[in-house]
């Protein structure tokens with residue numbers, strides 16, 4: 227049998243049958259080629275079957291290359307019709323050894339030369355080469371596969387090892403504007419600016435310079451949270467963004483809005499203080515006209531009086547925020563011992579200790595107030611509009627105000643569980659935010 231290896235790589239068998247007698251002759255005539263009497267069958271299984279049948283009928287001895295077994299599934303009938311004595315010797319196939327292959331090839335090439343068919347010889351050689359290289363191909367394939375597996379394993383190990391390595395240092399994210407984490411909600415004239423400025427000196431705090439009035443002015447509220455965020459200073463991760471608007475403390479809707487828009491995690495700072503001692507100075511308007519009615523009694527509808535009923539406003543905030551989210555700063559202590567009050571604020575905001583040291587503050591005798599040492603130790607004092615001289619208040623008006631605020635301050639003490647120095651002894655209780 228000889229193989230025909232077509233250009234399209236399909237293998238076809240061309241089998242030749244030798245009559246036993248002629249074959250014997252051929253052998254005896256030493257290397258004289260056998261006379262091919264068979265016929266080619268390549269594609270048609272029917273042709274093959276017929277050819278095989280005819281050969282059988284003629285009594286031909288079949289010599290079929292094992293290559294032709296390729297067609298076996300197509301034929302559905304055994305293709306190797308071998309007589310018993312030929313079975314072992316006539317097989318050419320995967321077990322083909324070099325010597326056999328050589329003889330097979332040379333016999334083919336001789337026959338080809340004889341035929342002078344160049345194309346046939348080329349086909350035969352290609353066919354033989356195909357069979358010849360198959361084990362090498364398999365070997366190469368196996369080597370390639372092994373190399374691939376080894377590379378994959380190496381890659382996996384490398385990836386695992388890389389996971390254990392510390393990542394390269396990345397650049398810190400750029401500063402961003404953030405919604406406030408904390409708001410100083412009030413109270414007016416109690417030292418809200420001083421508290422904010424002192425806190426701003428802390429490296430972990432970014433404070434808004436001006437009052438934002440987002441929750442107390444409808445036109446600003448309408449601009450939305452993105453506008454509100456846009457009013458905030460740029461801050462780095464880990465920094466607390468703080469704004470102060472003392473009007474929030476007395477605005478009815480502010481606690482509800484703040485809770486809804488900033489969440490229950492928002493920290494609230496409230497600073498309360500007693501009125502400053504009356505001193506020399508020009509009143510913008512006499513205090514009496516601001517807090518007393520025509521009959522000379524304290525006017526409960528006066529804005530100044532209403533603002534000073536602290537427990538009422540505080541109760542409203544505590545309806546919307548848990549008590550542990552709100553910290554009250556003693557405004558008087560902030561003036562006298564700022565580092566002590568700021569230690570408590572740092573604790574409340576979980577800030578690293580920074581402002582809790584006395585050396586962080588410098589007393590400014592001209593102003594009569596402490597100034598804070600900011601970043602790079604620069605001294606920062608409040609502007610001339612803070613720490614002003616107050617107009618004198620008559621002792622009669624003061625007594626009226628104290629009497630009015632006594633029950634309110636008691637309720638505030640009950641609500642907060644704290645007694646502030648400015649509340650005085652129980653019989654002297656009275657606090658007003660009447661500074662003008």
Ligand SMILES: Nc1ncnc2c1ncn2[C@@H]1O[C@H](COP(=O)(O)OS(=O)(=O)O)[C@@H](OP(=O)(O)O)[C@H]1O
Nearest residue numbers: 414415416417418419420595596608611612613614
């Ligand atoms: N360190 C320091 N420097 C200056 N002033 C200080 C300081 N600490 C507290 N205070 C007192 O703060 C008062 C002003 O309060 P506020 O900032 O809350 O006022 S406002 O509501 O923002 O208008 C301000 O009151 P006025 O003097 O009436 O301005 C001061 O008495």
